[in-house]
Amino acid sequence: MGRMSATPAAQPRRKVLLAAPRGYCAGVDRAVIAVEKALEQYGAPVYVRHEIVHNKYVVKTLEKKGAIFVEETEEVPEGNIVIFSAHGVAPVVHEEAQRGRLATIDATCPLVTKVHKEAVRFAKEDYDILLIGHEGHEEVIGTSGEAPEHIQLVDGPKDVANVEVRDPDKVVWLSQTTLSVDETMETVDALKGRFPNLLSPPSDDICYATQNRQQAVKQMGAQADLVIVVGSRNSSNSKRLVEVALGAGAAASYLVDYADEIDEAWLAGVATVGVTSGASVPEILVDGVLEWLAARGYEDVETVTAAEESIAFSLPKELRRDLRAEARAATER
Numbered sequence: 001m002g003r004m005s006a007t008p009a010a011q012p013r014r015k016v017l018l019a020a021p022r023g024y025c026a027g028v029d030r031a032v033i034a035v036e037k038a039l040e041q042y043g044a045p046v047y048v049r050h051e052i053v054h055n056k057y058v059v060k061t062l063e064k065k066g067a068i069f070v071e072e073t074e075e076v077p078e079g080n081i082v083i084f085s086a087h088g089v090a091p092v093v094h095e096e097a098q099r100g101r102l103a104t105i106d107a108t109c110p111l112v113t114k115v116h117k118e119a120v121r122f123a124k125e126d127y128d129i130l131l132i133g134h135e136g137h138e139e140v141i142g143t144s145g146e147a148p149e150h151i152q153l154v155d156g157p158k159d160v161a162n163v164e165v166r167d168p169d170k171v172v173w174l175s176q177t178t179l180s181v182d183e184t185m186e187t188v189d190a191l192k193g194r195f196p197n198l199l200s201p202p203s204d205d206i207c208y209a210t211q212n213r214q215q216a217v218k219q220m221g222a223q224a225d226l227v228i229v230v231g232s233r234n235s236s237n238s239k240r241l242v243e244v245a246l247g248a249g250a251a252a253s254y255l256v257d258y259a260d261e262i263d264e265a266w267l268a269g270v271a272t273v274g275v276t277s278g279a280s281v282p283e284i285l286v287d288g289v290l291e292w293l294a295a296r297g298y299e300d301v302e303t304v305t306a307a308e309e310s311i312a313f314s315l316p317k318e319l320r321r322d323l324r325a326e327a328r329a330a331t332e333r
Helices: 026-042 056-065 091-099 110-124 138-144 157-162 181-194 208-221 236-248 283-294 323-332
Strands: 015-020 046-049 067-070 081-084 103-106 128-132 151-154 171-175 226-230 252-256 272-277 300-305
Touching: 015 208, 015 283, 026 046, 026 056, 026 081, 026 110, 026 323, 056 067, 081 323, 103 323, 110 128, 110 138, 110 171, 128 138, 128 181, 138 151, 151 157, 157 181, 171 181, 181 208, 181 236, 208 226, 208 236, 208 272, 208 300, 226 236, 226 283, 236 252, 236 272, 272 283
Parallel strands: 015 272, 015 300, 046 067, 046 081, 081 103, 128 151, 128 171, 226 252, 226 272
Antiparallel strands: none
16 A cells, blocks of 8 residues: 655745834824925925934935935025924024024924923923933934933933932923833833832823834734834834834844845745834835735735824924025025
């Protein structure tokens, strides 16, 4: 009697779980449109202090249209227009622009502006303000500059032991808007262990878009073998999405700017790929990743929806004025 041939095991169906919401948030959309409108309205060049948002593709696209990105306000020639990025700037930067006789467009995300206003208010009430965030991040620098004598940075739970305050009964926490919700609350809990009367801000400072994108990844990560996050390496919220995916149970997660950065070796033994993108990523880059995956057998795409978003912010009011004329007038005074 001949040996029976073994039946090959059925291959699991390859599919993609696509997170929703993903990509552009209202603050990023507003900032990018502000640069585009300024170029249309006033003509090139328009200067932008720091990257308008943390995304390589967006920056390169705007550069091709005539935007010039600079690190410091002093690099902008007198009598020109400078746009402040979505991450916000400290008051000293506004003063630098005024001294340089520059017309300004403030593209700071309104949710970041809210944190700035909270910092100013609590400083006036003489609170010690504990700002939860990552050292060196532009948003943290901008918020700290609103009340430098009252604010100290707390860079995660490990930093809590170093905090010193004048009065433990007069302490409040604020946070960088793009952090992981879980990491922030872990830091807050550790701070409350030291300062039981720690005051929380009047509203949650972690932005709705950051929370929604992280929630979608949590739902998706539990079902995915691999999660690909589209975003740049200097994007705080994009990097957090990788961490959230791994924390949710994904076996692997990687951050890529473009589809051609994906390593085919990542797909070995992978049936389900999760895909999402950071809040500063245009959808064209996600489409590129989906096409790349489809060409390798991952054609079936299923959307995982955590929330519906309908928030939109009005454009900066400065775009309704003749800024070129204002800048010229400033140089003549």
